[in-house]
Amino acid sequence: MNVLIIGGGGREHAIAWKVRQSVKVGSLFCTPGNAGIMRLCEPVPVKADDFKGLVQFAKRNDVGLTIIGPEAPLCAGIVNEFRNAGMQALGPDSRGAQLEGSKVFAKQFMKRHGIPTAPFETFTDPATALEYVKKKGAPLVVKADGLAAGKGVTVCRTVAEAEQALRDAMEKKVFGDAGREVVIEEMLEGEEASVLALTDGKVIVPLEPAQDHKAVFDQDQGPNTGGMGAYSPAPVVTDTVMREVEAKVLKPTLEGLKKEGMDYRGVIYAGLMIKEGRISVLEYNVRFGDPETQAVLPRLKSDLVDVCLAVTNGRLEKSMLSWDKRAAVCVVMASGGYPGPYHTHLPINGVEKAEAMRSILVFHAGTEMSHGQLVTSGGRVLGVTALGKDIATAIENAYKAVEAVHFPGAHFRWDIGAKAVE
Ligand code: AMP
Ligand code: GLY
Numbered sequence: 411m412n413v414l415i416i417g418g419g420g421r422e423h424a425i426a427w428k429v430r431q432s433v434k435v436g437s438l439f440c441t442p443g444n445a446g447i448m449r450l451c452e453p454v455p456v457k458a459d460d461f462k463g464l465v466q467f468a469k470r471n472d473v474g475l476t477i478i479g480p481e482a483p484l485c486a487g488i489v490n491e492f493r494n495a496g497m498q499a500l501g502p503d504s505r506g507a508q509l510e511g512s513k514v515f516a517k518q519f520m521k522r523h524g525i526p527t528a529p530f531e532t533f534t535d536p537a538t539a540l541e542y543v544k545k546k547g548a549p550l551v552v553k554a555d556g557l558a559a560g561k562g563v564t565v566c567r568t569v570a571e572a573e574q575a576l577r578d579a580m581e582k583k584v585f586g587d588a589g590r591e592v593v594i595e596e597m598l599e600g601e602e603a604s605v606l607a608l609t610d611g612k613v614i615v616p617l618e619p620a621q622d623h624k625a626v627f628d629q630d631q632g633p634n635t636g637g638m639g640a641y642s643p644a645p646v647v648t649d650t651v652m653r654e655v656e657a658k659v660l661k662p663t664l665e666g667l668k669k670e671g672m673d674y675r676g677v678i679y680a681g682l683m684i685k686e687g688r689i690s691v692l693e694y695n696v697r698f699g700d701p702e703t704q705a706v707l708p709r710l711k712s713d714l715v716d717v718c719l720a721v722t723n724g725r726l727e728k729s730m731l732s733w734d735k736r737a738a739v740c741v742v743m744a745s746g747g748y749p750g751p752y753h754t755h756l757p758i759n760g761v762e763k764a765e766a767m768r769s770i771l772v773f774h775a776g777t778e779m780s781h782g783q784l785v786t787s788g789g790r791v792l793g794v795t796a797l798g799k800d801i802a803t804a805i806e807n808a809y810k811a812v813e814a815v816h817f818p819g820a821h822f823r824w825d826i827g828a829k830a831v832e
Contacts (some may be wrong), residue, residue: 411435412472416458416488417479418442418660419747420742420775420793421700425477425714426450428707432715433691445784454731459483461491463823475718476500478664478676481697485511485557489676498722502696503601506667509678509694513553513593516694523666525659526772527691530595536580539592543572554579555590555760560624560636565597574652600685601829602692603644604702605606605652607660607678608717610726613742614664614678616656617648617734618709620702621829626749628825636747639826640705641739641801646684646829654689655682663694664698675721700736704740704773704793709733739804740795745776746819758784758791764811769797769804773812786817801830 415422423446429435430450439462440447441454456463458687461483468476476492476499478484487504501507508515528551533539543550546708552575554562564575572594574724579589590645607616620642622700626632647655659680667674681694699706707714711732720726758777761784765772773795776788794811798804805827812822 411438411465411474411715412439414439414454414464414468414471414473414476415447416464416476416477416483418444418447418458419700420773420790421698421703422479423447423773424704424707424793425479425698427773428710428714429477431801432713434715435788437471444722444774444787445777459486461486461488462781464488465491465495465497467496467506468492473497475715475722476663477718479559479697481507481510481695484696488726498675500673500718500722502672506672506674506676510696511557512555513693514555514591514696517593517595519666520691522663524690524772525662526689526810528595528598530593532591532593534591536576539576539580539594540573542594543569546594548572551595551597552576552579553593553595554585554589555591555593556585558585558588560634561585562588563634571625579665583787586647598683598692600683600688601646603647603682603684604699605647605655605660605680605682606699606706607680608680608721609674609676610721610724611668611673612677612724613726613728614660615726615728615731616652616660617706617731618642619644619652620699620705622644622699622702623826633749635744637699637742637817638744638823639739639741640699640701641737641804641827641830642702642705642709643737644830650684651684651687651689654687658689659691664812667797675724692730696723700791701740701742704795705738708738708771708797709736732799736797736799737801737804738795738797739801739808740773740793741808741822741826742775742790743792743794743812743815743817743822744790745788746821748821752789753819754785754787755780756786758786758815758817760815761792764794764814767807767811767814770811771795771808772815791817791820801827805831
């Protein structure tokens, strides 16, 4: 069977690496890809945002499974195009994708279906929102409704910060149309974890839990990024917590989708806050997490293609997923300056040396080939994943490999996984 992957980051490299291991796969295609992905995949002469063109390409090339990596095409309806053409793609259609594409929709959905989440209000009028903030007092969290590349959420410790966040989103429109409406919610405390699950619309099966590191610097300091590293399993998600997540979040989410007439076949990612065993949903994503996927998929023993086909064909069973007991840690190496402005086209060296180390996988994110040299092309450049008998060993392995890789200005956190060891 031929497989098509849409996307070009570390997540898609991890997906491509895993799909390549399936004996069923003939040709593997990807667009737009990156230097690491294109060592495993054939290019697609169609732009990643030309959905009709992609459907035609998939038909012509006998593609039996399309896996969509990022949220933007899901929200823009790529799966609707595939389904209308009688083809299956892993991911929700544009209605289901609102769980990520609209924070207002997601919060109201959780409220309708009794899923634990921070109390909130929604606003379209800046004056009313400002008044509410003054009345409520800090701390508060202000969230732009729409997709804002992970930057639409501001955790505000003071009323002044909340006022600034509202002005930025609603008046200055720094997130464009995504800030037309906002959610204002209570700030929660605790430890965060990511539980990704697969659903075929009938059953919902969690993957092994993971934890991301959103802040750019050690000890969670500095501005938020797309994610500076991840590890799996996440000890904060004990067996008891996982049972709670299944009973109070995953099952009611699937029931809610069904009740609202949504045929959702893909990934549901619940971003959780956990405090003393109590869980609350911070956000939904409708796709694999990045960089969580780079820590989770290396631990999956099952054939990912079989699992994805079971999802798209409505035949998913819990027993299809089996896991490597070892831990995985992924350290993201980023461009100097990220998440602010950064330079690109800087030469990267040492990747082969890192890859030759035991239990190491180097997933490319922002890389390309230029005149035979691997160079940087994005903010997050590489994700160096290591397996180990426990998290501490995986951390040690990961940083040995990270130290073998060099590019000018490279920066990364030194404390990925540290919370799991404490
Ligand atoms: P989101 O995109 O909704 O996951 O928000 C991004 C980040 O903001 C989360 O990973 C949390 O670190 C933080 N955050 C979101 N909502 C809250 C909340 N209600 N309380 C505390 N932190 C939050
Ligand atoms: N790791 C966070 C995300 O994928 O959105």
